[in-house]
Amino acid sequence: MTTARRTQKQRRDQAETALLNAAAELVVEQGVRSLTLARVSERAGYSRGLVTHHFGSKQALLERLAHATQTGFVPGLDGLPPGLDRLLRLIDGYLGALGTVGVLNRAFLLLWAEAATAAELAPIFRERDEAFRADLREDIAAAIVDGTIRPDAVPDEVAIAIVGQLRGIGLQRLLDPQAVNTQRLRRAVTEHWRQALTRAQT
Template structure:
């Protein structure tokens, strides 16, 4: 019985995933200020040289961690056209996913909160939030164009409010999981935005 050899790309992707998970675990356990390339390598069981090879610096590691932990958080949105339906699915899906947040997502929320006071994080999370708001603005704008969203709605304002609400719910879930019933909340938050926009 033979086992298929992994390609170099597969080995590289596996190593990067292990390093990102190790970095996320360190952020969750000890905060961003304790994060170093040496600690990440130790946590992941790799050499420091491999961490440096993959990321080059702590800043690059943080940027990749922010991107990886946010990508694909809400499944099932790919292929949906921009508009009210996609926006409401994103909102409901995001709140629902907060009920099963893994270490990467916990790290993202903690880093996002810390970005207000940690200068090395501020530009990373400013860019991530702007990308998130751009997607939301696209949905609202498309909804206005197709008539499913009221024409007096301001896409920029909705995007800011939605990001603030979703991130705020996420932080509350981290602080007090028992107080935030994400299954019930996902329906009420989604319905709130449906009424507000139509």
């Protein structure tokens, strides 16, 4: 029985995954200011040259880490049309995923919080938050059109509030996992947004 040789792309993808995981572990353990390409290479067991080849700079590594940590965070949304159902599934799924958040997502939340005072992080996370808000705005706008969300809802304001709530719950979960039961919260938070967005104005 022979083992097929890995392709160059497979080797490259495996190396990048290992490097991103190593970077995430270092962020969680020591913070972003202690992150260097040399430390990432040492943690992952690769040469400094390979890290530089993949990312080129610490800034590029942080950008890639910010993108990688959010990819597929809430599964099952692909193929769903924009609207209230997809919005509520995203909220529910995000909170459910926080219950078993891995090192990549812990790193994302820590980096997101640090972006408020770290100049090298601020542009990265402004872009990530805007992409998140854009997805939410699409759902809210579609639901207003089809009548499932009340017409006076302001998509941008609602999107800002939802992102703030979800990220804030995630940070609380990191700080005190025992106090933040995301499995119980997901039902309450999802129902809160259902009622807030669908009830008629008086």
